[in-house]
Amino acid sequence: MAISTHQLDFEDFLLLPHHPEITASSASLSPLNGASWGWEVPGNSASYMLQITNEGHEKTMEGEEGVGKFKIAFRTKSGIEVMDDGYKWRKYGKKKIKHNPNPRHYFRCARQGCKVKKRVERDGEDRHFVITTYEGKHNHGLRQINIPNA
DNA sequence: CGTTTTTGACCTGCGC
DNA sequence: GCGCAGGTCAAAAACG
Ligand SMILES: [Zn+2]
Secondary structure (H helix, E strand, O other): OOOOOOOOOOOOOOOOOOOOOOOHHHHHHOOOOOOOOEEEEOOOOEEEEOOOOOOOOOOOOOOOOOOOOOEEEEEEEOOOOOOOOOOOEEEEEEEEOOOOOOEEEEEEEOOOOOOOEEEEEEOOOOOOEEEEEEEOOOOOOOOOOOOOOO
16 A cells, blocks of 8 residues: 655545545545545556445355455546556447536456456546546456457 | 447436 | 436447
């Protein structure tokens, strides 16, 4: 859990739909529900955090590794909306959000058996801001898969 | 040829 | 019960 300010302008603020009162300061420095996560992006000049396993819903852990839901929201400053972690993402939808005149991109892990979802929303007011939300856990490895269909 | 991407429509969930 | 928002899937087309 390397929760520290990197070389980039990491004014990362996790988006908590159920906890708008929580800010990056409190969340990143203090685990709210005890569900704080530190994540690093190898190969990228970015690393940040967090969070949330249960967004308020007990969705029964499908007998996984103890974490049924894994959701993290990154707000990165840069034009890098698609930072490839080594996974292959297949775009499965576009949607325009109401409060934001920007289309939200829906990506899904192209891996067979990988039900990880990636949500990328480009900020319109600050187009250099990108809200990337990852949901789910990969059943393969980090950047281990490179075979699109095999 | 296979794969991926794009737009639309449809569906579900929640709120009121 | 209806409306709204958001999310997902589908078909087709384009590209590699
Ligand atoms: Zn995956």
